[in-house]
Amino acid sequence: MYSQDMIESINRLEATRSKRIKQELTLLTSEEKYDLLNKFHPDYKKGTLRELKIGPNKGEKVINEIANLFEAYSLIDPDKVDLSNIDHDVDVLIIGGGGAGASAALIAQENGANVLVATKLRFGDSNTMMAQGGIQAADKPNDSPPRHYLDVIGGGGFDNTPELVNALVRDAPEAIIWLENLGVMFDKESDGTMITIHGGGTSRKRMHSARDYTGGEILKTLRDEVKNRDIDVIEFSPAIELLTSEGKCTGAILYNLETDEYIIVRAKTTILATGGAGRLHVQDFPTSNHYGATADGLVIAYRAGNPVIFMDNIQYHPTGAAYPEQIVGLLVTEKCRGLGAQLVNNDGNRFIYELETRDVESAAIIKECIERNKGIETPTGMVGVWLDTPMIDIIHGEGTIQKKLPAMYRQYQRFDIDMSKEPLLVYPTQHFQNGGITVNEKAETKIKNLYGAGEVEGGVHGRNRLMGNSLLECIVFGRRAGKNAAIKAKKIGYGELTLQHIKRYHMELRKVNIDKANISPMLLPDYRRRVSLARMIDV
Amino acid sequence: MSEEKKMIPIYITGKKYLVPNGLTIMKAMEYSGYRYIRGCGCRGGFCGGCATVYRFKNDYKLQSGLACQTVVEENMYLVQIPFFPANKASYDLKEIKPTGGTLLKLYPELARCVSCNTCTKVCPQDIEVMDYMQAALKGDISGAADISFDCIMCGLCAARCPAEIVQYNIAILCRRLYGKHLAQKAEHVRKRASEIIEGKFDKELSDLMKSDKDDIRKMYNKRDIEPDETEG
Numbered sequence: 069m070y071s072q073d074m075i076e077s078i079n080r081l082e083a084t085r086s087k088r089i090k091q092e093l094t095l096l097t098s099e100e101k102y103d104l105l106n107k108f109h110p111d112y113k114k115g116t117l118r119e120l121k122i123g124p125n126k127g128e129k130v131i132n133e134i135a136n137l138f139e140a141y142s143l144i145d146p147d148k149v150d151l152s153n154i155d156h157d158v159d160v161l162i163i164g165g166g167g168a169g170a171s172a173a174l175i176a177q178e179n180g181a182n183v184l185v186a187t188k189l190r191f192g193d194s195n196t197m198m199a200q201g202g203i204q205a206a207d208k209p210n211d212s213p214p215r216h217y218l219d220v221i222g223g224g225g226f227d228n229t230p231e232l233v234n235a236l237v238r239d240a241p242e243a244i245i246w247l248e249n250l251g252v253m254f255d256k257e258s259d260g261t262m263i264t265i266h267g268g269g270t271s272r273k274r275m276h277s278a279r280d281y282t283g284g285e286i287l288k289t290l291r292d293e294v295k296n297r298d299i300d301v302i303e304f305s306p307a308i309e310l311l312t313s314e315g316k317c318t319g320a321i322l323y324n325l326e327t328d329e330y331i332i333v334r335a336k337t338t339i340l341a342t343g344g345a346g347r348l349h350v351q352d353f354p355t356s357n358h359y360g361a362t363a364d365g366l367v368i369a370y371r372a373g374n375p376v377i378f379m380d381n382i383q384y385h386p387t388g389a390a391y392p393e394q395i396v397g398l399l400v401t402e403k404c405r406g407l408g409a410q411l412v413n414n415d416g417n418r419f420i421y422e423l424e425t426r427d428v429e430s431a432a433i434i435k436e437c438i439e440r441n442k443g444i445e446t447p448t449g450m451v452g453v454w455l456d457t458p459m460i461d462i463i464h465g466e467g468t469i470q471k472k473l474p475a476m477y478r479q480y481q482r483f484d485i486d487m488s489k490e491p492l493l494v495y496p497t498q499h500f501q502n503g504g505i506t507v508n509e510k511a512e513t514k515i516k517n518l519y520g521a522g523e524v525e526g527g528v529h530g531r532n533r534l535m536g537n538s539l540l541e542c543i544v545f546g547r548r549a550g551k552n553a554a555i556k557a558k559k560i561g562y563g564e565l566t567l568q569h570i571k572r573y574h575m576e577l578r579k580v581n582i583d584k585a586n587i588s589p590m591l592l593p594d595y596r597r598r599v600s601l602a603r604m605i606d607v
Numbered sequence: 608m609s610e611e612k613k614m615i616p617i618y619i620t621g622k623k624y625l626v627p628n629g630l631t632i633m634k635a636m637e638y639s640g641y642r643y644i645r646g647c648g649c650r651g652g653f654c655g656g657c658a659t660v661y662r663f664k665n666d667y668k669l670q671s672g673l674a675c676q677t678v679v680e681e682n683m684y685l686v687q688i689p690f691f692p693a694n695k696a697s698y699d700l701k702e703i704k705p706t707g708g709t710l711l712k713l714y715p716e717l718a719r720c721v722s723c724n725t726c727t728k729v730c731p732q733d734i735e736v737m738d739y740m741q742a743a744l745k746g747d748i749s750g751a752a753d754i755s756f757d758c759i760m761c762g763l764c765a766a767r768c769p770a771e772i773v774q775y776n777i778a779i780l781c782r783r784l785y786g787k788h789l790a791q792k793a794e795h796v797r798k799r800a801s802e803i804i805e806g807k808f809d810k811e812l813s814d815l816m817k818s819d820k821d822d823i824r825k826m827y828n829k830r831d832i833e834p835d836e837t838e839g
Contacts, residue, residue, distance in 0.1 A: 134749055190656055191650040207799040210833065221815075222827035230816040238812065241800040242742040246792060251783030253752060258790030270834045279756060284653055285782070288760065297695045304644060325644045358649040394631045395677055398651045447629055479652075534677050592644070598780065600640035 164341030166194025168522025171546030199283025224530020354397030378503025388497025390452030655761030707746025
């Protein structure tokens with residue numbers, strides 16, 4: 069159901085449709101591309117990166133929103149926390165309850181560890197749960213792990229960390245078998261052959277799926293198994309700092325969001341599986357990410373002395389939903405454009421060839437809305453351009469959308485929008501944290517006894533992740549972290565619990581005159597209105 | 608955009624707030640000054656974290672939906688369900704058989720289903736919940752797995768069930784039984800995993816890891832792409 073203004077804009081779009089179907093636009097030249105990206109792509113915009121003043125990446129540029137969190141004081145006063153009353157003693161502490169955390173928990177327990185999972189929201193609330201498309205693995209006869217390697221590293225701009233890519237592609241088939249044995253209902257032929265399709269940037273069809281709930285079905289299965297095995301999980305209790313002793317991680321401080329108490333966990337080894345950063349809303353972009361994606365893991369690991377890599381960019385998806393308000397930021401699949409849907413502005417005109425790369429498409433849409441003011445405004449103040457989806461049925465025959473894009477069709481049908489008859493409003497959305505904390509192929513960080521798995525770690529995707537490799541990363545590095553952390557925990561005892569690293573970090577912050585009001589991690593975004601916040605009384 | 612900027616009254620746990628028409632329940636709560644801890648997960652209809660029940664003034668009918676996917680309406684009296692205590696059986700998937708007997712042993716309350724269809728009516732995913740419960744009762748594991756596939760485990764069915772069944776936990780058990788014991792195994796994946804262990808790709812991968820950027824770039828640009836015959 070569109071507003072009156074939007075319906076008038078749709079009328080203009082429909083009036084030009086027959087002409088547009090025949091209109092041929094060409095690919096931009098590399099100079100035009102560079103110019104467009106340089107002027108309008110969020111990553112290229114001046115003033116969006118800044119040099120870090122302190123910490124292991126001091127002097128290097130990262131995106132502002134990340135720098136804001138790094139150049140900030142702890143939520144706790146390290147002199148006032150009583151570390152002598154330990155609430156939990158465990159072999160392996162896993163921070164995060166998404167795909168990577170759940171995988172790590174199962175494997176760590178299988179390797180004899182006493183495991184505790186701490187998660188900010190409910191167990192399972194994560195980007196894994198929202199991943200629809202699929203999971204890559206080179207397991208078909210015409211495919212191979214080296215081919216997968218080449219696709220990953222080419223997609224990432226050739227900067228990816230080679231040993232991480234090697235681990236990713238080498239473990240992929242084993243990861244699929246593990247999931248299949250746990251009972252994940254993959255899409256298969258009746259003889260058991262996996263149904264696999266292409267994703268952006270794949271040279272072979274290696275995208276495995278579970279209908280269009282792939283991440284959800286994987287995570288529901290993993291969560292069910294964690295519960296079967298009676299592994300301890302503390303929900304609504306994010307980690308707010310790591311505990312360290314002489315450069316080693318010895319546990320973490322959790323924060324019970326409901327009682328406002330801190331919880332002390334002593335752990336022989338700790339795994340960070342805290343996910344991504346979509347809810348930072350970099351440059352005010354909407355996001356496809358879940359409510360808790362606020363980069364907490366990056367912050368606490370950085371304070372403890374672990375560097376980050378590739379945090380100078382973010383993955384935007386060009387066609388996030390801009391309307392209806394209920395699904396703003398969620399993805400509208402690239403396949404729509406592949407099937408012929410055109411991008412159209414408020415005047416009913418095209419402004420870019422639809423099959424340019426994701427970064428170019430995003431820049432073009434932003435230019436149209438922000439500089440040329442040719443976007444369409446929604447009743448809630450979002451702006452976007454039309455994706456003329458009815459063209460798909462016009463070009464390929466009636467019923468194509470329902471057959472080829474059933475989930476998308478259902479999603480919009482829910483809001484009384486028939487995408488085979490009406491266009492969709494789209495705008496780029498903040499989608500994925502390509503970079504993250506540095507780890508090696510054993511999922512070890514630079515801090516002894518601290519591991520990282522999933523979106524929180526960086527290097528494997530370079531500066532651009534391909535579809536289907538993030539679910540894979542969660543499973544592969546979750547399993548590696550779980551195994552290595554459990555084995556390590558058997559060999560070592562508990563360490564001393566201190567917040568020395570926070571005291572040192574605070575001293576550095578004071579030296580460079582960081583305002584005391586800046587605190588992190590963020591834990592949760594705040595979507596209350598300013599008027600509400602202005603009237604708030606702290607009692 | 609005029610008609611949708613209209614302010615309407617809603618009642619959050621009984622308290623009246625004026626919110627702009629067109630917002631979701633979730634955004635209306637935030638507009639009213641609430642900050643979520645519970646009752647909010649993916650904000651996109653995938654996680655089942657925001658089950659909400661509501662009723663309109665002078666209407667007997669109790670309604671429900673996901674707070675992130677349901678638009679507020681005038682005089683809605685609403686409350687979110689922060690948590691639902693659900694019975695979950697423990698099992699070793701390797702040991703149990705994909706039969707109705709297994710389901711009844713783990714969840715004997717399944718037999719109490721009276722086919723009242725409340726579960727189906729309450730499901731925000733429009734799943735035929737009662738149909739998959741009936742399939743489960745008949746021991747049709749594949750059917751229950753197939754029908755329940757889009758379940759996001761929001762808990763509304765279990766909250767309303769007069770037989771006190773936790774439908775979604777039986778559903779995930781059926782899907783796992785199907786995936787583990789009934790679906791044919793993917794032999795090609797096992798073959799590839801053995802080849803990797805045997806070292807078939809070791810040389811090629813270590814050469815790739817050692818190659819410099821320019822060589823890799825050349826190989827990448829020269830690689831052939833499998834045609835996608837399904838498009839066209």
